[in-house]
Amino acid sequence: MPCADASRVQAYFDGEVDAVGAAEIERHLERCADCRALLDELEQLRAAIRRDLPYINTPPPLRASILRALDQESLDRQGAAPNARPRSEQPGSWRSRPFWKGAFSGFGATAVAASLAFLLLAPPSANPLLDELVNAHVRSLMPDHLIDVVSTDKHTVKPWFAGHTDVSPVVADFAEQGYRLVGGRADYFDHQRAAVVVYQHGSHLINVFSWAATDASLPKDSSRNGYHLAFWKAGNLAYCAVSDTGWDELRGLVQLLQDLGVHDDRQ
């Protein structure tokens, strides 16, 4: 026969009682072994659920598909009623709610904010290549721009480049070393179609750009607007890894790619 206060113990456990109620329940818990056992069970169950159940996020292809559907929907709306905006879109009607709450919690929103800040604040640098690369990196962080071919498999990404870019860079998954292959993208800069391989390191994205190298020397490794750029040449390709990770993390990936490049050339 469970204690009559069992449901209050649950409410207490869920943080749904005020301070006075909590004090009452704590006094009750001292006296009631059944309720102490119940509280213990609730804690164990929560711990198990939070430890053992998967905390999954939206797969990137689904996210991309949803954003595309929203693009389409936005276009349809604009086409259908260019002048007739719903009343609630008038200024004022939504200001009463906490507008900023959650506004920057999403990766996309943060990236957009970062990119806007960058585009507005960045002074032009002496080396246009640096600007182009950082611009391309920032553009890639905007929703739906990051990846053209989503894959964690280098055997999918590499052939895709053959049809979409002018170069064929090294592609590998370094998930074991903490650099997960996310996909690839074609980008246009320095007057050619460059190949971009996208890696994820923790919560950071790393874009590895590659393009046909010229005789001109590459810029030195440098930082612009919080982004680090690491350059190297391998074979007839120039590479640049761009990210907001720390230098050590970025150079870790560069080292892995360079080691692999040597290996590739032998084959």
Place this chain on the structure above:
Amino acid sequence: MDDRRRRFEELVLPHMDAAYRFARWLSRAPGDADDVVQEAILRAFRGFEALRGSDVKPWLLAIVRNCHLTALKQQQRRAFVPLPEEHDAEDGQALIATTPDPESASMRLDEQRTLERLMSALPDEHREVLVLREIEEMDYREIAAVTNVPIGTVMSRLARARAALKTRWQKEADREPHALR
């Protein structure tokens, strides 16, 4: 990007992952969850004006739930489909987060699968309150808003759901002692 779309991205899209997780727990098959969450976000976008003063996350998850129920009804009308006994192996793998300690990895994998299977086997109304409370960490009021029942009902369902899960978990542990610490 127009103003409405921008506001939608700022307010609603940060909750896309929560919407997807919730859809995954409601749906029997991952593919169904994809459709449900996409439909829900489009509906949310169309009905964005209806969101006024209320919390965004419960509002979005309520739409996810409605989309799920609509899809379920359509499926039931189309055909009588037997429910899968359990997730196939590949699907289970994809759901499981990485384990930090390789030595206990296989044991942890067992526990994860056991709990996941037990959760999946719970009645829908039990599973949904547990997911909203323990995984999405919503309070009673928010759960009531998502599931469209009074707070008292949330409390009693939550109590029954926890008791049911605990009983099944205990049974499992008695059968396979290593599956539970």
